[in-house]
Amino acid sequence: MARVLLGVSGGIAAYKALELVRLATAAGHVVRVVQTETSLSFVGAASFAALTGAPVLTDELERDPARGAFPDQAPPEHDPLSHLELVRNADVYLVAPATANTIAKLAHGLADNLLTSAALAARCPVVVAPAMNDGMWAHAATVANVATLRARGVTVLEPGVGRLASKGEEGAGRLPEPGELLAAVEAVLPAASGGPMDGLRVLVSAGGTREPIDAVRYVGNRSSGRMGFALADEAAARGARVTVVAANVALARNPRVEVVEVETAAELQVACEARFDGCDVLLMAAAVADFRPARVADGKLKKDVVGDELAVAMERTPDVLAGLGARRRPGQTLVGFAAETGDEAVAYGRRKLAAKRLDAVVVNDVARPGAGFDVPTNEVTIVTAGGERHVALTSKGEVAAAVLDTVAELRAVASAEARP
Ligand SMILES: Cc1cc2nc3c(=O)[nH]c(=O)nc-3n(C[C@H](O)[C@H](O)[C@H](O)COP(=O)(O)O)c2cc1C
Known part of the structure; x- marks a missing residue:
């Protein structure tokens, strides 16, 4: 439970913030809401008050009947200053939606309403x-304002891409869905205590990238994202703060996991590189294209114009995992995945381990029945410098548990070695 x-x-x-409040309270959190004056034209305070069971404030000079307390707290004897007391009690401060105007104010330290004053006073994660x-x-x-906030340690979420509110417009700017907002909030909270991965920050890549040929076609692969999502679920259940960079994954989202949506190898690279330095464990389960069309045709290629044959020249994509391995820092654990076919699969995994400076490579022979892409089961060999561990055909959840057990063992050895 957290105070949001x-x-x-x-x-x-x-x-959408109304639905977020509903989800957050259903998940056991308690919520207080502050609104800007303008936001009252979009959603009334009465709706938030009803969903949170607490007064909603807009103005700093307004008296708070709850005296800065959250619904699970007894109000103090005195009348505290709302902007100070609310953030003192909060475990996390989420601004959603954040307008361009409010972002600009936050970046410049303006404090001209309760929302912005509270942000300036906040010592909890924002x-x-x-x-x-x-x-x-x-x-x-x-x-520039977003960069300023991020440099200051504020978590600024990437807006979604798609249909925007103004009629007929599409692009980047959509508020992430309420479930994703809740996951982002939970990701910055101190992890529930008692889990074996308490406080660890885990970055997972999942799914398969799509490389456009023209405006409608792409070169893709059969990865469903099940293995990556199973890893994320297992890490979150063990107490880690988990972010998944998801390439075209059509599976249900875990509200405890932050999901960053990407489509192409280039987008996956940007998303992983931006989050890599801050992670303790990297689990690179996505099937990332090795090649992409060298040129993306404008519009849709017409078959009557192209003729009977279409040759698409392909170029290599950057090796994301090798790039991350090259800049790894002490204390990080890096796990790669290798989808191979045939007897050489494990030998290939071992070569990949050394070449990309990894701690483990999870090799699966995708030609075996029940293993690899788009099935709920898998059979893998986990290759480390110290040996090999075979995991017989089982659910991807069980495979994820075996991979994270290996990660725990590797980290225990590494921290013992790092001790003077
Ligand atoms: C119908 C309508 C929709 C708007 N939607 C947005 C929006 O989605 N994002 C945004 O940054 N500004 C939006 N604006 C502009 C803001 O309301 C405006 O910048 C306002 O000053 C924001 O005030 P606040 O940041 O104090 O809430 C919208 C304005 C109107 C009239």
Whole structure:
């Protein structure tokens, strides 16, 4: 259970914050809401008050009937200053949706309403979920403001890409879905105590990348993301803070896991590189394209124009895992996955272990029945410098548990070796 302070600013996506409150309270958290004046034109305070069971505040000079207490707390004897007391009690402060205007204020330290004053006073983790028109999101001012906040340690979520509120418009700027917001909030909370991976930050890649040929076609692979999601679920259950970089995964999202959506190898590379330095464990389960069309055709290639044969020149994509291995720091544990066919699979895994500076490679022979892509089961060999561990055909959840057991053993050995 956590105390979540939610700041709602004046964007069209404010209605999604209602669903977030419903999900958060259903998950056992307690929530207080502060709104900007403009946001009241989009969603009324009465809705948030009803869902949270607590008063909603807008103005710093307004008296808080709950005296800064969350619904699980007894109000103090005195009347504290709302902006100080609310963030003092909060475990996390989420601003969602965050308008371009509010982001600019946060970046510049303005404190002209309760939402921004509270942010300035906050010592708990702050998560900002932008939502705006794609032009506003891409504007140099917003880009700089977001960079400032991130450099200051604020978690600024990537907005979703797709249909925007204004009629007919598409692009980057959608507020992440309520389940994703909750996952992002839970990801920054101190992990539930008692888990064997308590406090560890785990970065997982999952799914299969798609490399566009033209506006409608792509070169892809059969990875469903099941193995990566099983790893993420298992790590979260063991108390880790988990982020999954998900390439085209159509599976249900775990609210305890932060999900970053990507499509191509290049997007996956950017997402993983941005999060790599902050992670303790990297589990690279995504099937990342080795080659992509060297040129993406404008529009859709027409068959009557192309003729009977279409030759698509392919170029190599960067090796994301090798790049991350090259810049690894002490204390990190890196696990790669190798989908191979035939007798040489394990030997290949061992070569990959050395070449990419990994701690373990999970090799699966994708030609075997019940193993590899798009099935709920897998059979793998986990290759480490010290030996090999075969995991017979079983559920991907069990395979994930075996992989994380190996990670725990590797980390125990590494920390023993690091001791003077
Ligand atoms: C219908 C409508 C929708 C809007 N949606 C957004 C939005 O999604 N994101 C955004 O940054 N601004 C949006 N705006 C502009 C903000 O409401 C405006 O910048 C306002 O000053 C934000 O105030 P606040 O940040 O204090 O809530 C919208 C304005 C209108 C009239």
